[in-house]
Structures are given as C-alpha cells and as structure tokens.
Amino acid sequence: MLVTVRPTPILGRMAEPLVLGIETSCDETGVALVRGHDLLVDAVASSVDEHARFGGIIPEIASRAHLEAMVPTIERALATADVSLGEVDAIAVTAGPGLVGPLTVGASAAKALAIALDKPLYGVNHVIGHAVVDELVDGPFPERVMALVVSGGHSSLLMIDDTVNVTELGSTLDDAAGEAFDKVGRLLGLPYPGGPHIDRLAREGNPAAIRFPRGLTAPKDQAKHATDFSFSGLKTAVARWVEARQDAGEEIPLADVSASFAEAVADVLTAKTIAAAKAHGVQTLVVGGGFSANSQLRDMAARRCEEAGIELRIPPIRYCTDNGAMIAALGSAVVRRDLPPSSLDIPVDSSMPLTTVLV
Ligand code: KG4
Ligand code: ZN
Numbered sequence: 001m002l003v004t005v006r007p008t009p010i011l012g013r014m015a016e017p018l019v020l021g022i023e024t025s026c027d028e029t030g031v032a033l034v035r036g037h038d039l040l041v042d043a044v045a046s047s048v049d050e051h052a053r054f055g056g057i058i059p060e061i062a063s064r065a066h067l068e069a070m071v072p073t074i075e076r077a078l079a080t081a082d083v084s085l086g087e088v089d090a091i092a093v094t095a096g097p098g099l100v101g102p103l104t105v106g107a108s109a110a111k112a113l114a115i116a117l118d119k120p121l122y123g124v125n126h127v128i129g130h131a132v133v134d135e136l137v138d139g140p141f142p143e144r145v146m147a148l149v150v151s152g153g154h155s156s157l158l159m160i161d162d163t164v165n166v167t168e169l170g171s172t173l174d175d176a177a178g179e180a181f182d183k184v185g186r187l188l189g190l191p192y193p194g195g196p197h198i199d200r201l202a203r204e205g206n207p208a209a210i211r212f213p214r215g216l217t218a219p220k221d222q223a224k225h226a227t228d229f230s231f232s233g234l235k236t237a238v239a240r241w242v243e244a245r246q247d248a249g250e251e252i253p254l255a256d257v258s259a260s261f262a263e264a265v266a267d268v269l270t271a272k273t274i275a276a277a278k279a280h281g282v283q284t285l286v287v288g289g290g291f292s293a294n295s296q297l298r299d300m301a302a303r304r305c306e307e308a309g310i311e312l313r314i315p316p317i318r319y320c321t322d323n324g325a326m327i328a329a330l331g332s333a334v335v336r337r338d339l340p341p342s343s344l345d346i347p348v349d350s351s352m353p354l355t356t357v358l359v
Helices: 048-054 059-081 100-117 126-132 134-138 177-187 194-202 219-225 232-247 254-279 295-308 324-336
Strands: 002-007 018-023 028-035 038-046 090-096 121-125 144-150 155-161 165-171 284-288 311-313
Touching (some): 018 059, 018 100, 018 324, 121 126, 121 324, 126 155, 177 194, 177 232, 232 254
Parallel strands (some): 018 090, 144 284
C-alpha cells in the first residue's frame, strides 16, 4: 500500500475551526486538516495497485484496505501538521455517493472520533467536495459558480451558490467520462486504469484523424438533454472502428484513435458546459474530479473559456483525484455557514443526490 503525506507550509488563522476530513468512497483513504480556507495537511493511502489485476475496483478489497489504512493515515496527518486530536473542532466525512463498504469504514471512523472527542460530525457529499476543494487553492468561490465534476464515477454539471447550495443541471446518462476512458483503454489493450494511458498516447496522435460521434449533441437531443452527457455510443463507435481494422488485419493506430476519442470527449464536455455557463450568465467555471487530470480536457477548457470570457478554475491534479482535502474543505464551508451537524446515526448513501450537500 502506498501512503503519501503532503504537508503544506500554510498555517491557518487560529480563530477558525480546525476541521478533520475523511474520504473513503472508493480506493483512496484520504485524511486532511483544514482551517478556514487553509489546508494544513493532506494524507492519502491508495489501494489502486491492489485492484489493477482485476481491471476495476473490487469493493471488498477497497474496504479492507481502508480499514488497515485508516488509523495510520489519521496518525500521519496529525503528526505532519503537528496537531493533536484534541485540537480538532469538527469531523467531516464522505457520506456518499460511493461504494457502500468503503463509505461505511470512513463513516464509522468519523463517528467514533466524533463520539470520543465530543465534537460535531458532518456527513458531506463527495461530488460537491470535488468542486469545493478548489477554494483551498484559488480562494473562496464567488457567489455563483458552475462546476463540472468528472471522474471514473461521475460526470455532473452543477450550479453552486454560496459554495453549499447545489442545483444539478445535468449528468451522464450512461458512462462517466473516466469510465469511458477506462473501457476504451481495455479494448485497446492498455493497463487499468486506461485513462492516463489514453491521455499519454493522445498527445502523440492526430485528434482529427477519426471523426467519432459527439453524444447528445444532435438538435433533437439538445432540446431535451442540453446539459446531459452520454459516452456509451462513443465507446461503441471506437470499438466498432477498432474491430473493423482488426478484422481486416490492419494495425491499430493507437495514438490517433486515442487522440480522436479524447477530442470527442473533451469537445462535448467543454461545449455543453460553456453553453450552459453562458445561458445562465455564470462567469466562473470550476472543473474537478479525477478525470480533470486529462490534458485534452484541460487544454480545450482553457482555450474555450478564454474565448468565452469565463474564468476557469481547475485545482492541481493531486486535488482532483479522491483525497481528504476535498472533504475537509466542504466540511469547513458548512461549519463556517453554521449549518447543523449530522446526527451520529446517519447512514451512508451510495447514490446520495447531488443536491444533498450535508446529511
Ligand atoms: O476521481 P477519481 O480518482 O476516482 C473516481 O471517483 O472515479 O477518478 C479516476 C478516473 C479513472 O477513470 C481514471 O482513468 C481517470 O479518472 N483519469 C484520467 C486521467 N487521470 C485519471 N482519464 C483521462 N486522462 C487522465 N489523465
Ligand atoms: Zn471522486
């Protein structure tokens, strides 16, 4: 198991509550400490390598890994920040969405800490955390931002008011963007997870080599699904294209297929998001989630936001993948707004609605 700890040199204002955040929705055990908008430490233990040979996350393996990593990761985070448990003012934890077993390990740890320390518990939404983590990097959100959260599990377009009020504008109807990359990676024979491998290959290929379909962009779909995404038709189109070449005994031009596929995904994500931002008169776009590491998406979003006069905020990649900082950041935001703490018997919710920021 790989454990990394990232101390940060920033020390927070002492007046603000110190929030401990715990994230366990998938295969990363994340523990972070945030005071106000300042990140004191972000410690992550990942079980990703244990899943690679299965080609996907095995929830039971992830749960066991969280159980083993939880106490050492909390201890490392506290030691690195030179903070004692007694100094923690509030505990924030991912209550959903995610895998039930992994979520339960994190929620149990958070509840135990809240009881032992007699401090409030805040069960918060993982997907919203992917957007709000940007406050630690780029400062407080303006009154209204649009957020595109893209990862292996989610592709969601959100309107966020005052950081904690969320409206869901759209989402994927089938595969998430990262999931589509991982599936195409598998059919191209790349290791799991395929996303970063396709990204790397795509940088050497021609994005205009093959014109793959752009899901839900036809006029009839735009009427009903202007802010929704669909990537399964694209994934099937790539599979058909590859199969046809294989049947003809031709070599597959991996770089061109990757570049053309990545271009189609980035095109749809950015075109629909920027159109929605313009339609709602929103000046700031936040992009988060593991898939926002994707260079084709980053490049196209930067270019198109500049053309549209929209401020683009994408946190550094280490805050885009699952981590504790995103949960501590969202916890800090709800504490600052005096929202009521969660009950100690909150359940985890694998399909927590995105409009539920705090349970
Ligand atoms: O947020 P995350 O760490 O976990 C989930 O909540 O899903 O996102 C992981 C996903 C995987 O599907 C992975 O293949 C994809 O993000 N990913 C990428 C890149 N880096 C990670 N996809 C494309 N290009 C990348 N550079
Ligand atoms: Zn995530």
